[in-house]
Amino acid sequence: MAAIWAVGEVADGAPTRLTLELATLARQLAEAGGGEARTLLIGTGAATAAEEAARYGPPVLAVEADTSASPAPQVVAPRLAALVEQHSPDFLLIGASNDGKDICGMLHGLTGLPVLYNGAGVGWADGGPRVEMSTFGGKLVTQSAFASDRGLILVRPASVSAEKAPAAGSVESVEVSVESELPAVRVVDRVAEVAASAPIEEARIIVGGGRGVGTPDGFRLIEELAAALGGAVGATRAVVDAGWIGYGQQIGQTGKIVKPALYVACGISGAIQHKVGVQTAGTIVAINRDAEAPIAEFADLVVVGDLFEIVPRLTAAIRARKSGGG
Amino acid sequence: MNIVVLLKGVPVVGTERLTNELLTDRSVALEANGNDEYTLEKALKLTEAHGGDVTLLTVGPANAADALRKALAMGAARAVHVVDDALNGSDMVATVNVLAAALKKLEFDLVFAGADTSDGQGGVVGAALAVKLGLPYLSYASEVEPTDGGVRIRRISLTGYDVLEAPTPALVMGTQLLGEPRYPSLRGIMQARSKPIEQWSLADLGIDASTVGTGAATTKALDADKPPERAGATFIRETPEVAAAQVVDFLASRRLI
Numbered sequence: 178m179a180a181i182w183a184v185g186e187v188a189d190g191a192p193t194r195l196t197l198e199l200a201t202l203a204r205q206l207a208e209a210g211g212g213e214a215r216t217l218l219i220g221t222g223a224a225t226a227a228e229e230a231a232r233y234g235p236p237v238l239a240v241e242a243d244t245s246a247s248p249a250p251q252v253v254a255p256r257l258a259a260l261v262e263q264h265s266p267d268f269l270l271i272g273a274s275n276d277g278k279d280i281c282g283m284l285h286g287l288t289g290l291p292v293l294y295n296g297a298g299v300g301w302a303d304g305g306p307r308v309e310m311s312t313f314g315g316k317l318v319t320q321s322a323f324a325s326d327r328g329l330i331l332v333r334p335a336s337v338s339a340e341k342a343p344a345a346g347s348v349e350s351v352e353v354s355v356e357s358e359l360p361a362v363r364v365v366d367r368v369a370e371v372a373a374s375a376p377i378e379e380a381r382i383i384v385g386g387g388r389g390v391g392t393p394d395g396f397r398l399i400e401e402l403a404a405a406l407g408g409a410v411g412a413t414r415a416v417v418d419a420g421w422i423g424y425g426q427q428i429g430q431t432g433k434i435v436k437p438a439l440y441v442a443c444g445i446s447g448a449i450q451h452k453v454g455v456q457t458a459g460t461i462v463a464i465n466r467d468a469e470a471p472i473a474e475f476a477d478l479v480v481v482g483d484l485f486e487i488v489p490r491l492t493a494a495i496r497a498r499k500s501g502g503g
Numbered sequence: 504m505n506i507v508v509l510l511k512g513v514p515v516v517g518t519e520r521l522t523n524e525l526l527t528d529r530s531v532a533l534e535a536n537g538n539d540e541y542t543l544e545k546a547l548k549l550t551e552a553h554g555g556d557v558t559l560l561t562v563g564p565a566n567a568a569d570a571l572r573k574a575l576a577m578g579a580a581r582a583v584h585v586v587d588d589a590l591n592g593s594d595m596v597a598t599v600n601v602l603a604a605a606l607k608k609l610e611f612d613l614v615f616a617g618a619d620t621s622d623g624q625g626g627v628v629g630a631a632l633a634v635k636l637g638l639p640y641l642s643y644a645s646e647v648e649p650t651d652g653g654v655r656i657r658r659i660s661l662t663g664y665d666v667l668e669a670p671t672p673a674l675v676m677g678t679q680l681l682g683e684p685r686y687p688s689l690r691g692i693m694q695a696r697s698k699p700i701e702q703w704s705l706a707d708l709g710i711d712a713s714t715v716g717t718g719a720a721t722t723k724a725l726d727a728d729k730p731p732e733r734a735g736a737t738f739i740r741e742t743p744e745v746a747a748a749q750v751v752d753f754l755a756s757r758r759l760i
Contacts, residue, residue: 188661248642248658248667250630273626275643275659278619282630283640291596291721294625312727313519313622320726328721331627360639362669365655370663382759406760414679424645424680425659430516430621431537431679439759449517457730460757462750468738478753479736480746490747495760498751 179212179305180266184257185230186249186276190222192230194379195272197339199332202299203270204234204342209301212267216346217260219253219353220244227348234342239350249276251362254283256353261288266327268306270299273331274378281331283359293321294331297436297457306330314430314453334378335436374400374426375409382408383437385428385455388415389444389465389484396421398488399443405495411435413451429454443484447472464488504555504649506546507611509602509629510539510574512567513622524717525724526592527622529563535570538617540684542677545647546615547578547685553649556580558609562590562601568700576687576695583609587705592717599628601715603635604708613654614674618643629676639669645680 183203185196192200200216207214214235218226219242227239238260244252257280261269271281273295285292297318298309305322308330312319377383384406386399396416403410410426417427428435429451440458445451447463447470455461456475463476464484473479480487512533514520522528535543546557559574559582561567571582585605593601606614616629633640645664646657654673657664659680687695705712713719737753739746754760 248665250642251640254634278626279630279640279642282627282632283634285596285599285627286631286634289596291594292625292627293722294595294627295623307725311730312521314516314624315730316519317521317727318730319521319525319724319728321722321724324721324723331625359634360637360669360673362639362641362667362673364665365668366666367660368657368663368666376661417679418683424678425661427679431541431618434624439754439757453516460754460759461733462753463736468740473736473738475733476736477733478739478750480739480750482740482743482746486743487746490743491750494747494751495754498755498760 179210179268180264181206181212181214182266182269183214183216183235184269184271184280185216185218186272186274187218187220187222187226190225192218192226193272194339195274195334196230197233198334198337199270199272200230200233200235201339202332202337206299206301206306210304215266217257219256220249224350231346231348232341233339234346236346237348239348240353241350246364247362248364250279250283251359254280254287255355255359257284258287259353259355268327269329270332271329273333278331281329284329291323291325291328292331293323293328296330296332296336298336299330299332311457315456333434333436370423374422377409377411377426377428377433377435380409380435380437382406382439383411383435384408384441384443385411385413385445386416386443387413387445390416393421395485398485402441402488402492405492406441408439413445442472442476443488445472446470447475504549504553504612505558505610506550506555506613506615507558507560507606507609508539508543508546508579508615509617510543510559510561510570511536511620512561512563512570513620516621519622521727524592525727530566533563533566533570535574536617536620538619538679541679541681542615542617543574543577543579544684545677545681548682549647549649555612558583558611560602560605560609561585562598564591571700572695573687575698576691577685578691581698582700583703584700585703585708587712589705589712589716592720593715594720594722595625595628596721597715597719599631599635601708601710602628602632604710605703606632606636608708612671614638616674616676618676618678629674633674636674639673640676641667641669641673642676644675644677647675647677647681
């Protein structure tokens with residue numbers, strides 16, 4: 178009977194949305210494979226976050242650990258490794274956030290467990306997890322499995338939707354002693370940047386702006402449309418390089434890979450480096466002057482025209498519809 | 504300050520394909536992985552400002568030398584190319600072991616790794632290597648600077664950045680924010696021709712060939728398919744008012760607003 182762990186993350190005393198997705202996935206896999214699921218939360222506020230995480234089904238193992246003085250993965254990985262040593266789970270689902278990827282790499286270094294990364298979906302077949310990967314930026318969909326019967330799986334945000342379980346799991350707080358910590362890295366300062374935008378990884382709707390937006394002022398139109406839709410703002414690399422918005426909002430090959438239900442691409446040509454970051458979005462609407470731009474090849478709806486004319490009217494029409502209760 | 508930059512030769516973005524065994528086909532033209540060029544640029548700037556030099560390290564087929572040659576033209580002093588037929592089909596686990604063995608033979612203050620590769624998109628090699636080598640690991644760097652006996656970086660966070668410090672030697676995983684990579688100058692290209700690319704085999708590293716390559720892979724690709732085709736775009740060519748109204752109707756029909 179396989180033991181499947183969802184490795185969660187705690188932010189401000191709450192589980193991240195990705196954590197809830199992983200807990201849901203672990204429960205589904207355990208049901209499919211006749212196994213046992215568990216959610217692990219390690220860090221400052223883990224015990225508080227555990228209550229919410231438990232609503233998604235698997236029993237939660239919470240480990241309070243101070244993540245204020247070191248980067249969280251530094252603290253989480255050795256504790257997780259100690260728990261893996263103690264309980265020998267078969268498969269661990271880890272979220273493919275920045276911290277999650279660090280935790281996964283460190284855990285591989287500590288335990289030697291193999292890794293399947295870039296998971297866009299996880300099913301159960303032939304007695305083990307079958308990981309669907311969006312390969313080469315979505316050009317191919319591949320299915321992979323472990324050669325052995327244990328391993329770590331990095332799962333991308335929005336691979337599964339978080340669903341509460343009929344009955345909440347139990348919560349257990351445990352202490353973990355770590356024989357040797359990882360080489361020390363100190364956090365000497367945490368700096369909040371003034372205009373940090375809503376994160377795109379977990380956004381249901383993203384409005385993206387590209388070079389066609391022209392100026393930082395033009396980019397305000399994108400932000401207003403995103404606000405009207407209740408979505409986050411994304412951007413191409415050109416816009417980030419120009420300094421109109423932070424790197425955290427960059428979609429694409431050297432930025433983030435996202436999977437929103439709706440992506441509205443404004444003034445974005447759809448170069449391959451951007452396409453790989455967003456082509457698995459549910460619905461893609463492009464607003465572009467050039468009907469022949471590459472984005473038309475993977476969009477569902479292409480509005481041909483001047484975004485400076487169209488975007489403000491679209492923003493107004495959406496606001497009107499929403500305030501009209503429609 | 505001596506820096507080893509890990510640099511992977513990857514297929515040109517958009518041209519990637521799989522072999523019959525469902526592995527990334529690396530017999531095609533390879534270029535330096537985009538994220539590795541950002542860390543290389545930062546490494547060059549740091550050594551220009553503080554002394555020392557940059558060594559490139561890659562594990563890959565013979566044609567990965569093309570990516571190394573360009574990086575040498577950008578200003579790296581030398582390159583180490585771990586190349587061995589037995590490495591074909593190696594997975595991340597084997598690659599990390601080979602990189603760790605190679606790094607043990609090199610002297611450095613810092614190792615730089617890119618945030619991920621365009622062909623694998625794993626993003627776990629840096630962390631795994633740091634743990635295996637017992638090095639402090641500082642990741643998602645947007646800025647790197649030396650301190651007295653150590654290194655300080657800015658690590659991107661959800662709300663801004665964290666300032667991290669650790670003693671050297673250390674491993675730093677960097678992002679695009681480290682800076683736009685330079686173009687090799689004509690002089691750089693000429694000089695690169697005489698810069699050494701040292702080739703190391705598995706035997707040179709004391710690695711048993713049976714622990715790497717396809718046979719030792721810890722994961723297996725079972726199937727590959729094209730993703731479901733999008734239906735093809737509908738085009739709206741109307742006045743802005745009409746277009747906006749039609750988009751709203753479209754979004755409403757898909758329950759997106």
